[in-house]
Amino acid sequence: MAQDQKHPKEKGDRLIVNELLVADPTDYNLAELARLRIRYGNFPGARQLTQDLDLILEQWQLTEAELFEKTRHLHEKGKVYKKSSQEGGQDWS
Numbered sequence: 001m002a003q004d005q006k007h008p009k010e011k012g013d014r015l016i017v018n019e020l021l022v023a024d025p026t027d028y029n030l031a032e033l034a035r036l037r038i039r040y041g042n043f044p045g046a047r048q049l050t051q052d053l054d055l056i057l058e059q060w061q062l063t064e065a066e067l068f069e070k071t072r073h074l075h076e077k078g079k080v081y082k083k084s085s086q087e088g089g090q091d092w093s
Helices: 010-021 027-040 047-059 064-077
Strands: none
Touching: 010 027, 010 047, 027 047, 027 064
């Protein structure tokens, strides 16, 4: 069995996950959860963080597929991360 790896963004992401654990599923929080699910989905490590992401989905009564469907719609609108609708580029970049 391969040894677990340490993700370079895990420390900062842990702070976000801790906030999401006690937060409501706002558009921004849904986008953050989806972003982190993608980042850690197949990552060989960060097991506690991944378990907490699962717990957040459970708390918000969502499947991963439902989360991704909701956030696809949010990103199509293009206003999850942008401060202004006049900014160009990808919403999640």
